[in-house]
Amino acid sequence: MKKGWVLTQEGFDVPLGWLDPDRERAGSRYEAIRLRLIKIFTCRGCAEAEDLADETINRVAAKVADLAPGYQGDPALYFYGVANKVFLEYLRRRPVIEAPPLREASEDIEAEYACLERCMEQLPPESRRLVLEYYQEEKRAKINRRRKLAEELGIAVNALRIRAHRIRQQLQQCVQVCLEEAPIN
Numbered sequence: 001m002k003k004g005w006v007l008t009q010e011g012f013d014v015p016l017g018w019l020d021p022d023r024e025r026a027g028s029r030y031e032a033i034r035l036r037l038i039k040i041f042t043c044r045g046c047a048e049a050e051d052l053a054d055e056t057i058n059r060v061a062a063k064v065a066d067l068a069p070g071y072q073g074d075p076a077l078y079f080y081g082v083a084n085k086v087f088l089e090y091l092r093r094r095p096v097i098e099a100p101p102l103r104e105a106s107e108d109i110e111a112e113y114a115c116l117e118r119c120m121e122q123l124p125p126e127s128r129r130l131v132l133e134y135y136q137e138e139k140r141a142k143i144n145r146r147r148k149l150a151e152e153l154g155i156a157v158n159a160l161r162i163r164a165h166r167i168r169q170q171l172q173q174c175v176q177v178c179l180e181e182a183p184i185n
Helices: 009-019 023-043 049-070 075-093 102-122 125-134 139-153 157-181
Strands: none
Touching: 009 023, 009 049, 009 075, 023 049, 023 075, 049 075, 102 125, 102 157, 125 139, 125 157, 139 157
8 A cells, every 4th residue: 555645535535436337326335345344344243343344444445546447356355355365464463372282272272172072962862963964075066065965954055054053053152161161171
């Protein structure tokens, strides 16, 4: 980003015009892109998702006058590319947390697995089956498996995602309680 660059109304109008010539549609696209950026940063575990989204928009706005004339494709994709760079910078700024000694880490992992197994047993059979099948496979196979599972249950893939998320939250809470109750060696 240009040193000392500040987003002005004129500077904001240029990226809006790039998004769409119609001001109303451009505003809607801007809002959709900003919300998507916030969601991306939130899903990546960023505590400052809105600030990072605004930083991304400011960087794009600073370059759009030079970029727009030769740019081919959906401008939203450029925003998402800049967001990746902003995210990497965010990761570099975060403090490094020192890992526990290896023996202690393996004991912690064993305790977590034992608690997870105990919590899985407490789930109703259909929830246990759903969460086990939902988190199997990788890449395309995982997508296909989830689509098939949703069809078997007679629900949309998004509804399946929500169910799996709720079960996972339940499991995380259960594991947390179990670990707090576990005797300290």
